[in-house]
Structures are given as structure tokens and as C-alpha cells.
Amino acid sequence: MAGAALLGRLTWLVAEVVDAVQETPRVRTLVLEADGWDGHRAGQHVDVRLTSEDGYQAERSYSIASAPGEPLAVTVEELEDGEVSPYLVSEAREGDRFEIRGPIGGYFVWDGSGDAPVLLVAGGSGVVPLMSMIRHRARTGSRTPTRLLYSSRSYEDVIYRAELDEPADGLEVFQTLTRSQPPGWTGYARRIDAEMLGEVAWSAADEPRVFICGSTRFVDAAADGLVAMGYPPLSIRTERFGATG
Numbered sequence: 098m099a100g101a102a103l104l105g106r107l108t109w110l111v112a113e114v115v116d117a118v119q120e121t122p123r124v125r126t127l128v129l130e131a132d133g134w135d136g137h138r139a140g141q142h143v144d145v146r147l148t149s150e151d152g153y154q155a156e157r158s159y160s161i162a163s164a165p166g167e168p169l170a171v172t173v174e175e176l177e178d179g180e181v182s183p184y185l186v187s188e189a190r191e192g193d194r195f196e197i198r199g200p201i202g203g204y205f206v207w208d209g210s211g212d213a214p215v216l217l218v219a220g221g222s223g224v225v226p227l228m229s230m231i232r233h234r235a236r237t238g239s240r241t242p243t244r245l246l247y248s249s250r251s252y253e254d255v256i257y258r259a260e261l262d263e264p265a266d267g268l269e270v271f272q273t274l275t276r277s278q279p280p281g282w283t284g285y286a287r288r289i290d291a292e293m294l295g296e297v298a299w300s301a302a303d304e305p306r307v308f309i310c311g312s313t314r315f316v317d318a319a320a321d322g323l324v325a326m327g328y329p330p331l332s333i334r335t336e337r338f339g340a341t342g
């Protein structure tokens with residue numbers, strides 16, 4: 098398989114945790130330093146490999162949250178009974194080390210070029226690679242008209258809340274809270290549906306570029322809704338984190 102061959106050329110690097118930021122009660126960002134890390138593009142991910150004392154290894158993928166040119170950072174949501182995420186969110190301390198390889202992925206990438214508007218659609222921790230794109234856009238002073246539609250369960254679960262409350266010029270942020278909303282909430286309060294997409298998404302005639310990330314079910318629902326609005330399937334790039342999320 099070409100993908101496997103490509104991965105084979107990536108070497109595992111030892112990464113050290115140099116900073117940790119609690120984003121929400123269940124989500125933490127780890128800033129990593131790794132000798133030999135060559136930088137990344139917005140939207141790419143790394144593989145993380147943990148090795149226990151008895152030699153047992155577990156590997157998972159994590160999107161890169163930081164913009165190209167910034168220190169490497171991943172943002173991880175803790176899944177109950179998960180093998181890897183509880184360590185990264187609740188246990189890893191500054192100075193801890195584990196292995197990473199990457200950057201991985203050339204398809205779910207936004208390099209900031211082109212005039213077409215951009216639509217970003219995120220469910221839960223699916224906001225992570227989209228945040229790398231948003232940060233890249235801000236760092237490079239891009240004026241590309243960009244909209245983010247971001248679905249979280251509750252206000253407390255909104256990752257990068259403070260940063261998203263102050264979007265850069267030309268970035269519009271639309272949020273929906275699916276399970277509970279704080280008093281005075283003015284955003285949406287339901288799962289993403291056709292009506293919401295109709296209000297938030299660019300017209301298909303504007304030929305927007307689309308990046309959707311989240312659980313498989315979330316991504317499929319959002320992509321199907323946009324196709325029903327007339328978006329060409331090939332204009333929609335998706336990243337699926339798995340069944341949960």
C-alpha cells in the first residue's frame with residue numbers, strides 16, 4: 098500500500114512535553130518538542146506511540162493544533178476507558194516523553210492560498226485541525242473569507258473558547274450547543290441540520306472550499322447536508338476521528 102510505504106519512511110521521534118494547557122474539563126493541549134521535527138502544514142496530524150514498562154505499545158493519531166511555524170501542539174479529548182487519551186489528558190506531565198511520527202496527511206490541508214471562501218465544520222475535538230488552519234490564517238494575515246460552524250455538547254465543552262470569541266478579521270464563528278446552553282446563549286441549540294447549514298454555509302455558487310472534521314457520524318451528516326445544498330462532493334474534504342466524539 099502506498100500509504101503504508103509513505104508512513105514507513107517517517108521515523109519515530111522522541112517528543113517531550115514542554116507545556117500543558119487544560120482547555121476544558123476533558124480536553125488538554127500538550128506542547129511538544131522533538132529533535133528532528135521538521136514542521137507541518139495546517140490540518141496534518143501525528144501518530145503518538147506509548148510504550149508501557151512491559152513493552153506493550155499503543156498508537157493513536159492526533160491532529161496538530163498549532164499553526165505552521167509555531168511549536169508543535171496536540172489537543173486531546175479524554176475518552177472514558179480509552180487506552181491512550183486518559184494518559185495524554187490526565188497523566189502526562191512536563192518532562193514526560195513518548196514517541197511521535199509525522200507530520201502525516203496531504204489531503205486535509207489548507208495552505209491559505211486561493212480566493213475561494215472557506216467553510217470549516219467541526220464536531221467536538223474535530224475543531225483541532227481546523228484551529229490550526231484558523232491560526233495559520235491569522236498568522237499569515239490571510240483575508241480569505243472564512244466561516245467556522247462548531248458543534249459542542251455544552252458551553253463547558255467548547256475548546257479554544259477564548260480564542261474563538263475574538264476571531265480575526267474575516268473569520269465568522271457560528272456555534273451550536275447540542276445538550277445544554279447557558280442562560281442568554283444566542284447561538285444554535287441543536288445538532289447541525291439542513292436549516293442551519295442553509296443559514297451558515299456559503300452559497301454553492303461561491304465555490305467554497307470545505308473542511309469537515311469530527312466523529313464519523315457527524316462528518317457524514319454535515320457532508321450529506323452540504324451536498325444536498327449543491328456543494329460538489331469533491332469540494333468537501335473530511336477527516337474522521339472514529340465512531341465516538
Ligand SMILES: Cc1cc2nc3c(=O)[nH]c(=O)nc-3n(C[C@H](O)[C@H](O)[C@H](O)COP(=O)(O)OP(=O)(O)OC[C@H]3O[C@@H](n4cnc5c(N)ncnc54)[C@H](O)[C@@H]3O)c2cc1C
Nearest residue numbers: 157158159160172173174176178179180181182222225338
Ligand atoms: C486522523 C485522526 C486525527 C485525530 N485527531 C484527534 C485529536 O486531535 N484529538 C483527539 O482527542 N482525538 C483525535 N483522534 C482520535 C484518536 O486517534 C483516538 O482515537 C482517541 O483519542 C481515542 O483513543 P483512546 O486510546 O483513548 O481510546 P481507545 O482505547 O481507542 O477506545 C476508544 C473508545 O472505544 C471504547 N472501546 C475500546 N475498546 C473497546 C472494546 N473492545 N469494546 C467496546 N468499546 C471499546 C473505549 O471505551 C473508548 O470509549 C484522531 C483520529 C484520527 C484518525
